[in-house]
Amino acid sequence: MIMCTVKHCAALFVHAEILIGAKALEMSQLLERYLDLLVEVGIHAPNYRCSKLKNRLRKVFGDNLSFRQPIKKSQSELALKEGFIMDSISPTEPNCRDSGHG
Numbered sequence: 001m002i003m004c005t006v007k008h009c010a011a012l013f014v015h016a017e018i019l020i021g022a023k024a025l026e027m028s029q030l031l032e033r034y035l036d037l038l039v040e041v042g043i044h045a046p047n048y049r050c051s052k053l054k055n056r057l058r059k060v061f062g063d064n065l066s067f068r069q070p071i072k073k074s075q076s077e078l079a080l081k082e083g084f085i086m087d088s089i090s091p092t093e094p095n096c097r098d099s100g101h102g
Contacts, residue, residue: 006037011060019064019081026076027054027067050077 013033017023027050034053038045057065057079066082 006034006041006043007056007060009037010034014057014061014065014079018079019061022081024068024078024080027079028076030057030079054079 010030010033014025014030018025031048031050031053035045035048038048054067054077064082066080068078068080070076070078
């Protein structure tokens, strides 16, 4: 069995789901997944915020990942591959098309 660090596992998840899978994921979903990974290694961080995770993701992925505010303020911010245009903002569905940039 291959073990990976929390940071590495989180990066692999984002890479597979957003950059390869062309999904737009809510930051709240990414935070929940990250916190689950932390719990798996014995770290309990209930006060960890989306803003901190967003900064961490920016450091890892740079310009390859972008963030968009949803139309409805009650929804979580979206993380998606840079250069993708949202046809309709519906998180977790592969509803993006490549704009040809990047």
